[in-house]
Amino acid sequence: MTSGRILNTLLRPLQGQRIPIARSQWPQPSSRISPSSSPPPPPRRFTTSPPRRASDPRRNQPADDPSFQSIVDNPPELVRTGKRHGPGLIILAIIPITAFFLGTWQVKRLAWKTDLIAKCEDRIVRPPLPLPPRVDPSAISDFDFRRVLVTGRYRHDQEMLIGPRMRDGEQGYIVVTPLEREGDPGATVLVNRGWISKKHADQKLRPEGLPRGEVTVEGLLREPWKKNMFTPDNRPDKNEFYFPDVKQMAELTGSQPVWVEQTMNPDYFTxxxxxxxxxxxxxxxxxxxxxxHAQYIFTWYGLSLATSIMFWLVVKKPPKDITRRVRMNKNW
Structure with a gap:
């Protein structure tokens, strides 16, 4: 018996077994296998895993449960897929309400201002009334725009310039001069004589604007305008006045806190x-x-109407198709 048959007889029981061989022990292509060396192992076989078995049909399905309810049977619910309305919607709801109340308030203001203008126009068409020596400052509001006559002498040394004030694009000042009446020095009143240009601010440059002796002034008994938040405070120590503070000016000149605005015919050449x-x-x-106030009424009521429509469109806006599907299928 040859050596090859002896090896086949000894290796026959091992041919059915799979013996892994390390890669380092594989024979190189250039190497030779002598008859006395071990025979090459059989080729490796690759097998696939068996297919997965389907679920057992005998198992219980969800629909077999008597209490099971299909999602199709569920009633559709409204679900917002986008961002929910936040503070913006609250602000949008407050704006029309606030604008409506402001418009209603302007309606009352319009009635009040119309009545006030009617009273002032009735006073201004009446003949001038001689101003009493003593005037109650608290009663001036009841005689606002009342034409009066005042006779006395100007104290030009106590003249005050309020400004700067613009007239026809030119800068100037309002001239305020105390008018001392005969017989009662305490009956002095403040007279708003009118406007002069800035170049005539110095009294030496306008001698014709400084009447001497007794004069009679026809004017309107008025409550002067008030300062706003942008108007600086007066500085009497520097003779700088930016608004007519009647009480302050009266204390500086020893006059009554009474303000008379001198009038004249609006003639161009004069x-x-x-x-x-x-x-x-x-x-x-x-x-x-x-x-x-009529413009304010239109503005506020228009804003209230516009924002009310915007609020209705935002709240009642129909959902998009994709939003409907998400609402129907939110539990899938």
Whole structure:
């Protein structure tokens, strides 16, 4: 028996077994296998895992449960897929309410201002009334725009310039001079003589604008305008006045806190002559109260209506198709 048959007989029981061989022990292509060396192992076989078995049909399905309810049977619920309304919707709801109340308040203001203008126009058409020596400051509001006559002498040494004030694009000042009445020094009143240009601020440059002796002034008994938040405070120590503070000016000049605005006919040539000579240009005898409340009513009510429509569109806006499907299938 040859050596090859002996090896086959000894290796026959091992041929059915799979013996892994390390990669380092594999024979190289250039190596030779002698008859006495071990035979090469059989080729490795690759097997696939068996297919997965389907679920056992005998197992219980969810629909077999008597209490099971299909999602199709569930009633659809409204679900918002996007961002929920936050503080913006609350603000949008407050705006029309606030605007409506402001519009209603302006309606009341319009009625009040219309009545006030009617009263002032009735006073201004009446003949001038001689101003009493003593005037109660608290009663001036009841005689606002009342035409009065005042006779006395100007104290030009106590003259005050309020400004700067613009007129026809030119900068200037309002001339305020105490008027001392005969017989009672305590009856002095403050007279707003009118406007002069800035170049005539110095009294030496306008001698014709400084009347001497006794004069009679026709004017309107008025409550002067108030300062706003942008108006600086007066500085009497530097003779700088930015608004008519009647009480402050009366204390400085020893006058009554009474404000009279001198009037004149609005004649163009007379006004031009006064401006060139530095004579104060008085105001026309007319009511110049602003009445813009009708515009405010339209603005506030329009804003209330517009924001109410916006609020209704935001709340009642129909959902998109994709939003409907998400709402129907939110539990899938």
């Amino acid at each position: 006004t031009l002559e006064y401006e060139q000579k530095g004579v104060p240009i008085g105001r026309p005898a007319e009511v110049n109260l602003r009445n813009n």
